[in-house]
Amino acid sequence: MTQPTANSESSNTTFNHTTSSLNAFAPRLLDWFAENGRHDLPWQQHQTDTPNPYIVWLSEVMLQQTQVTTVLPYFARFMETFPTVQDLAAADWDVVAEHWAGLGYYARARNLHKGAKQLVAVIEETGEFPQTLAGWEAISGVGPSTAGAIMAMGLHRYGVICDGNVKRVLTRWAAIDGDITKSATNKDLWALAERLTPTENSGLFAQAMMDMGATLCTRSKPACLLCPLQEDCLAHAEGRETDYPVKAKKQPKPSKFSDALLIENIDGEILWLQRPDNGIWGGLWSLPLQFVEKVDGKTNSNATVKKTLASDDKSSNVASGVRSNEKVYETEFTTAEQIVHEWLITNELVTESVSKSLLDDAPIKHSLTHFHWYLTPRKLTVDTAKMLELNEKLAAAEIDFKWLTEQTAQDNLGLPRAMEKVIER
DSSP, X not given: OOOOOXXXXXXXXXXXXXXXXHHHHHHHHHHHHHHHSOOOOTXXXXXXXXXXXXXXXXXXXXXXXXXXXXXXXXXXXXXXXXXXXXXXXXXXXXXXHHXXXXXXXXXXXXXHHHHHHHHHHHHHXXXXXXXXXXXHHTSTTOOHHHHHXXXXXXXSSOOOOOOHHHXXXXXXXXXXXXXXXXXXXXXXXXXXXXXXXXSTTHHHHHHHHHHIIIIISOSSSOOGGGOTTGGGOHHHHTTXXXXXXXXXXXXXXXXXXXXXXXXXXXXXXXXXXEOOSSSTTTXXXXXXXXXXXXXXXXXXXXXXXXXXXXXXOTTTSSOTTTTTOHHHHHHHOOHHHHHHHHHHHHTTOOOEEOOSSGXXXXXXXXXXXXXXXXXXXXXXEOXXXXXXXXXXXXXXXXXXXXXXXXXXXXXXXXXXXXXXXXXXO
16 A cells, blocks of 8 residues: 655655654644543653653663553652662662562663662762763663653653554554564664654653553554544554564574572571572572473483582583583583582482472473573472581682571562562462
């Protein structure tokens, strides 16, 4: 279907709408937002003359790939404990991690803490938050859309957003059928977003676009009859709303299998290890994990197989779950877990199932961005001598570890949701 076109002054991109439709987009959306939009979210700044960019920055980071209903209690807790960016920057990482635990995508929390320190440095040097798009994009974890949101909503200046919700609205309205994971399509979407964003009230427009994508132009059941843009929405005209946005079909996620070790001392305390800053659950606390290899539909656990040959035989110095594949060993084990693994083998310690019956021995499934993780809880009680031996090995490697009860760990450590699933089994 051929449509009249109009060109943005700042781009050579051709749009699938007339100039009048392009010009009418923002007024219609803003009228709808005034009557039907959400105006009571705690981070919204459009009803104040003195916007707080800290609040917008914090909420935008939390809202990345996360729904509003999930974010609300986390945001409230952060604001209670860290009411200013200076409070967040000065906080210990463990406190920040404990406040974030369960929200997922933990790299965001690391960037948030690092970004708070960067923002404080900017404020100390200039007396204010960054005032430009480039200034905000220089902060860890802040990309173009987040920076645009902060400029528009946190500073009441001109800013453009083009996040997932916005892309869904725009691809449907303009029938943009390119794969949104491709840079060419992404460039077109940004050009269209810039063309539609008004110079005045870009903060209101940004919030209206977010509300449109979150409440009307939803992924599976768009409420087209209530949409202020339906009369010239090209996807709606063709009855193809859910065909947009176009995205390359994802490959099925692979699966990974691990034992989650509940190593308990005689006082009923369990060993917890702090994860490395990089990698999965960076900086959070976890039970020791032991990789399990799937072999012909069965599993071999490296934590339950004893060392059978001489200790200088590297081909057998690790348990059968890893075999002699040192690359897998290094990839699947943190340094702390390697120490625990070798300590188990040296002392010929065998973990046991925590299942009460054969009916509840299925692994706990936890899905991450790139794979499904199946975790099988296994327990082991050790005497004081063996506990002290393990403590010495971990301390010598400068590993952060704690012995805490399950409840104390939940109350005081930043635990990934997967670990909560394990101890809530």
